[in-house]
Amino acid sequence: MLIKKPPIVVVLGHIDHGKTTLLDAIRKTNIAFKEAGGITQKIGAYEVIFNNEKITFIDTPGHEAFNRLRERGVKVADLGILVIAADEGVKEQTKESLEYLKGANLPFIIVLTKIDKKEADSQRVIAQLVELGVMPEKWGGEVPLIEVAALKGQGLDELLETLILLRDIYDLKVETEKPGQGFILEAFKDDRRGILASAIVSEGKVNYGDYLITKTAFCKIKIFEDDLGNKIQEAYPSKPFLVGNFNALPLVGETFEIGQFEDIKKIQEKLKAIEEALKKKIIFEIEKPEGEYLLILKADHIGSLEALENIFEKIAKEKKLNLRIIKTSLGSLTFEDVNLAKDLGAILISFNVKNKKEILDMIKNFNLVFFEGNVIYELEEKFLNYLEEIKSGVFIPKGELEVLATFGRTKTKKTIGGRVTLGKLRINQRVVILRDDNKIGYGKIISIEKNKIPTDEVGENDLCGLIIETIKDIEVGDKIITNP
Numbered sequence: 001m002l003i004k005k006p007p008i009v010v011v012l013g014h015i016d017h018g019k020t021t022l023l024d025a026i027r028k029t030n031i032a033f034k035e036a037g038g039i040t041q042k043i044g045a046y047e048v049i050f051n052n053e054k055i056t057f058i059d060t061p062g063h064e065a066f067n068r069l070r071e072r073g074v075k076v077a078d079l080g081i082l083v084i085a086a087d088e089g090v091k092e093q094t095k096e097s098l099e100y101l102k103g104a105n106l107p108f109i110i111v112l113t114k115i116d117k118k119e120a121d122s123q124r125v126i127a128q129l130v131e132l133g134v135m136p137e138k139w140g141g142e143v144p145l146i147e148v149a150a151l152k153g154q155g156l157d158e159l160l161e162t163l164i165l166l167r168d169i170y171d172l173k174v175e176t177e178k179p180g181q182g183f184i185l186e187a188f189k190d191d192r193r194g195i196l197a198s199a200i201v202s203e204g205k206v207n208y209g210d211y212l213i214t215k216t217a218f219c220k221i222k223i224f225e226d227d228l229g230n231k232i233q234e235a236y237p238s239k240p241f242l243v244g245n246f247n248a249l250p251l252v253g254e255t256f257e258i259g260q261f262e263d264i265k266k267i268q269e270k271l272k273a274i275e276e277a278l279k280k281k282i283i284f285e286i287e288k289p290e291g292e293y294l295l296i297l298k299a300d301h302i303g304s305l306e307a308l309e310n311i312f313e314k315i316a317k318e319k320k321l322n323l324r325i326i327k328t329s330l331g332s333l334t335f336e337d338v339n340l341a342k343d344l345g346a347i348l349i350s351f352n353v354k355n356k357k358e359i360l361d362m363i364k365n366f367n368l369v370f371f372e373g374n375v376i377y378e379l380e381e382k383f384l385n386y387l388e389e390i391k392s393g394v395f396i397p398k399g400e401l402e403v404l405a406t407f408g409r410t411k412t413k414k415t416i417g418g419r420v421t422l423g424k425l426r427i428n429q430r431v432v433i434l435r436d437d438n439k440i441g442y443g444k445i446i447s448i449e450k451n452k453i454p455t456d457e458v459g460e461n462d463l464c465g466l467i468i469e470t471i472k473d474i475e476v477g478d479k480i481i482t483n484p
């Protein structure tokens with residue numbers, strides 16, 4: 001069953017800009033925390049309940065698990081918070097944190113802390129951010145910016161509301177009714193209880209008595225506690241928990257799966273295979289890359305694979321990228337290829353082979369980056385276009401609508417009327433909102449009507465009404481375009 005995912009949030013920023021104070025203030029808003037009397041089990045993450053919605057925060061902004069997981073191209077967090085002290089402004093570590101958020105393609109909120117200090121200057125900080133290419137909403141951009149005085153509790157509700165809003169805008173959903181998967185955050189030995197680990201569920205469900213298996217260790221879950229030290233029987237997505245006891249010390253940052261005793265060897269071999277895939281050939285690497293990508297290459301014969309490798313080596317050098325080819329093989333794409341791409345965030349490249357419909361549907365459902373073709377230089381052009389779109393934020397539309405009228409608006413939904421000027425628009429498609437050919441925001445089509453009749457799709461020259469899920473205001477003359 002798909003549910004709205006409680007967002008997992010990482011907090012980043014310069015030292016002494018108020019990250020810890022902010023997290024402490026947020027934690028004190030949690031009713032469950034207050035009821036527990038402030039006695040918590042330190043497990044590397046904790047859960048806050050706000051307006052009946054759950055949000056999980058990674059306890060330590062510089063958590064070791066993030067470094068390990070970045071190496072594997074896997075993201076723990078769904079959303080980010082970039083903390084900047086309003087009295088000091090952007091610092092070097094602020095810039096580093098911003099690069100991490102951009103590199104991880106993580107939606108984030110800017111939080112200006114210490115706003116109550118007399119030296120605070122929000123406009124100066126916003127101007128510094130604009131110079132770095134970050135346009136806050138207050139200046140017509142798309143990145144939310146919230147002013148906070150954490151010790152006074154000012155701005156905390158707005159921050160938590162915005163995190164939930166971003167979860168809804170980005171349609172973060174997750175499967176619950178399947179064996180759980182997730183990440184190890186910390187691991188340690190306890191003299192009384194043996195080897196324990198703190199972990200977080202990414203999808204599925206973990207139950208008391210399950211076998212929790214990583215590539216290096218396993219345990220039958222007999223110690224099972226939440227972030228408050230309470231015994232629990234189950235954990236759903238985004239839930240942080242303490243688990244034990246293990247047969248050996250698991251590694252921080254590695255993934256886990258839930259299985260049976262007889263699955264231990266099979267699951268450990270699969271997880272080790274994923275790790276080994278990442279040790280394969282790096283075709284180009286520099287110290288400060290402008291991007292980093294993992295590739296899975298499929299082709300009709302060996303010569304084609306060699307040609308693809310040569311092309312990507314050239315691209316890596318010209319564009320100053322770190323490219324890592326984690327798998328090359330002959331023939332059409334397999335379920336294993338697609339699952340590996342999903343697990344690692346890799347790009348699928350398929351040359352001169354025919355792929356099965358069920359594989360293509362799977363790629364679409366997972367929303368993976370995928371390029372295929374029968375002319376090798378066309379594949380090169382597609383990849384280069386993709387890099388340009390990522391870099392510039394300019395999208396070549398598959399569908400385009402001109403806004404002719406606006407009707408109703410709420411904080412999260414805008415009702416508009418317009419004419420389709422290019423291609424098709426479909427329900428549930430993500431869109432980019434343009435004003436004077438400048439990108440002002442993102443959204444999602446949640447309703448379409450043609451001739452006042454609900455429909456799933458409209459085509460070129462159709463007049464229609466749309467409800468767009470977005471926090472941006474839409475005006476007459478704006479354009480709504482769909483991503484490639």
